[in-house]
Amino acid sequence: MVFDYCVIGGGIVGLATTMELLKRRPGSSLVILEKESSLAQHQTGHNSGVIHAGIYYAPGSLKADLCRRGALATKSFCDEHAVPYQVCGKLLVATNALEAGRMNALFERATKNNIDVERLDAEELKRREPNIVGVGALFVKSTGIVDYTQVARAMGQVIRKSGGEIEFGVNVDTIQEGPAEVLVAAGERRWTAKRLIVCAGLQSDRLARIAGCKIEHQIVPFRGEYYRLRADKSGIVQRLIYPIPDPDLPFLGIHLTRMIDGGVTVGPNAVLGFAREGYAKFSFNLKDVREYSAFPGFWKTIAANLKSGMIEMRNSLSKRGYLKECQKYCPSLSLEDLLPEKAGIRAQAVMRDGTLVHDFLFVQTDRMLHVCNAPSPAATSAIPIGEMIADKCTTVA
Ligand SMILES: Cc1cc2nc3c(=O)[nH]c(=O)nc-3n(C[C@H](O)[C@H](O)[C@H](O)COP(=O)(O)OP(=O)(O)OC[C@H]3O[C@@H](n4cnc5c(N)ncnc54)[C@H](O)[C@@H]3O)c2cc1C
Numbered sequence: 001m002v003f004d005y006c007v008i009g010g011g012i013v014g015l016a017t018t019m020e021l022l023k024r025r026p027g028s029s030l031v032i033l034e035k036e037s038s039l040a041q042h043q044t045g046h047n048s049g050v051i052h053a054g055i056y057y058a059p060g061s062l063k064a065d066l067c068r069r070g071a072l073a074t075k076s077f078c079d080e081h082a083v084p085y086q087v088c089g090k091l092l093v094a095t096n097a098l099e100a101g102r103m104n105a106l107f108e109r110a111t112k113n114n115i116d117v118e119r120l121d122a123e124e125l126k127r128r129e130p131n132i133v134g135v136g137a138l139f140v141k142s143t144g145i146v147d148y149t150q151v152a153r154a155m156g157q158v159i160r161k162s163g164g165e166i167e168f169g170v171n172v173d174t175i176q177e178g179p180a181e182v183l184v185a186a187g188e189r190r191w192t193a194k195r196l197i198v199c200a201g202l203q204s205d206r207l208a209r210i211a212g213c214k215i216e217h218q219i220v221p222f223r224g225e226y227y228r229l230r231a232d233k234s235g236i237v238q239r240l241i242y243p244i245p246d247p248d249l250p251f252l253g254i255h256l257t258r259m260i261d262g263g264v265t266v267g268p269n270a271v272l273g274f275a276r277e278g279y280a281k282f283s284f285n286l287k288d289v290r291e292y293s294a295f296p297g298f299w300k301t302i303a304a305n306l307k308s309g310m311i312e313m314r315n316s317l318s319k320r321g322y323l324k325e326c327q328k329y330c331p332s333l334s335l336e337d338l339l340p341e342k343a344g345i346r347a348q349a350v351m352r353d354g355t356l357v358h359d360f361l362f363v364q365t366d367r368m369l370h371v372c373n374a375p376s377p378a379a380t381s382a383i384p385i386g387e388m389i390a391d392k393c394t395t396v397a
Pocket of ligand 1: 201202207268
C-alpha cells in the first residue's frame with residue numbers, strides 16, 4: 001500500500017503534525033513510525049513539563065508567536081481531552097544588580113510580547129514566596145505545568161480515532177526518495193508514502209543524511225540533569241522559580257519546577273552528553289562521541305563556551321556546586337533535600353562555524369520534509385509548529 005503520509009517520530013512534534021495533517025486532509029492514509037515501544041520516550045517525555053508563556057523571545061519572532069499560540073493551544077487541548085494541567089505562574093528572580101538589569105530588559109520584552117507580567121520588589125517577592133530571596137522578580141501569571149507524556153498519549157488517541165496508524169519498534173534505517181513516492185525501511189520492513197515528514201529529534205541529522213539531504217549541522221546532545229526535592233520539601237514553593245537567564249546562553253538556568261504529580265524538580269543544567277539517548281549519569285556511546293568529535297563546529301562551540309561549559313561540568317559532577325546555584329535564590333535548601341531524578345537530553349543543532357542553532361531548521365525536498373531543529377519550547381509550541389509543518393507539506397507536489 002502507498003500511504004498519503006508517513007511521519008517518522010512519536011514525539012510531540014511528530015504527533016502534533018500528524019493531528020494537523022489528518023484534520024486538514026480527513027480520510028488520508030497515514031502511518032507514524034516510532035522506534036521505541038511507546039510514545040514520548042525521548043525529549044517529550046524527559047523535560048520540565050512547563051507550558052511556557054513566551055517572555056524570553058524577541059518580539060515579533062516566530063518563536064515568540066509560536067510559544068504564545070502554543071501555550072493557549074496546549075491548554076485548550078488539555079481541556080478538551082481531560083489531560084490535567086495547572087496554571088501556577090512563574091517567578092523569575094534576580095539575585096544581584098546585574099540580574100536586576102537583565103530582569104528589566106526581560107520585562108520590556110515580555111510587555112512587547114503582550115504577556116501579562118508583574119514586577120515585584122524584594123519585599124513582595126518574600127511575601128509571596130517566603131523561602132525565596134532576591135532583589136526583585138517578575139511574575140508571569142499564565143505559565144503552567146503539564147505532563148507532556150500524557151499530552152502525547154492523548155494526541156496518539158486523536159490520531160488513531162482519525163484513522164492514523166502508529167507502529168512501534170520501527171527503527172528507520174533507510175529512506176529513498178523517488179519521483180512519486182518515498183520508500184522508508186527498517187531492516188526488512190518497508191513502507192511507501194507520497195510524502196514523508198521526519199520529526200526525529202536527537203536523530204534528525206542522521207535521518208536527513210541517510211535520506212541523501214545535504215546538511216551543514218550536527219546534533220550534539222546536551223544533558224539536562226535534575227534532582228527532585230524530598231517529598232516533605234515539596235511545599236517549599238508555590239510557583240515555578242527561575243533565575244534570570246544569561247542572554248548569551250541558550251538555556252534557562254536551574255529552576256525549581258512544580259510538577260503535575262505534586263513533586264518539585266530542581267534543574268536542568270546543560271552539560272555536554274556522551275550519548276544521544278543514554279540517560280544514566282555516565283552513559284557513553286562511542287558512535288555518538290566519534291561523530292560529533294569529527295565535526296569541526298563541535299570544537300568551535302566548545303572553545304566559544306569553554307568557561308560556562310566547565311562550570312556546568314563541575315556542577316554536574318559536584319552536587320554541592322549544583323546546590324549552590326539553587327541556594328542563590330532558595331538558601332534554605334540543603335544537600336539532603338536533593339534526591340536523584342531522571343535526566344533529559346536536548347538535541348542541540350550546531351553549525352559548521354560552531355554557532356548553536358536557536359531557530360527552526362527544516363530541509364525540504366519534493367516529497368520530504370525533515371525537521372532538523374525544533375528548539376525549546378517546542379513542547380509548548382508543538383500544536384502551532386504542527387500547523388506550520390502541515391502548511392509546508394500540503395504545498396509539496
Ligand atoms: C531537559 C529538557 C527540558 C525541557 N523543558 C521543556 C519545557 O519545560 N517546556 C517545553 O515546552 N519544552 C521543553 N523542552 C523541549 C521539548 O521537550 C522538546 O523541544 C520537544 O519535546 C521536542 O519534541 P520532538 O518531537 O521534536 O522530539 P522527541 O520527543 O525527541 O521525539 C523524536 C522521536 O523520534 C523517534 N525517532 C528517532 N529516530 C528514529 C528512527 N530512526 N526511527 C523511528 N523513530 C525515530 C524517537 O524515538 C523519538 O520518539 C525541554 C527539553 C529538554 C531536553
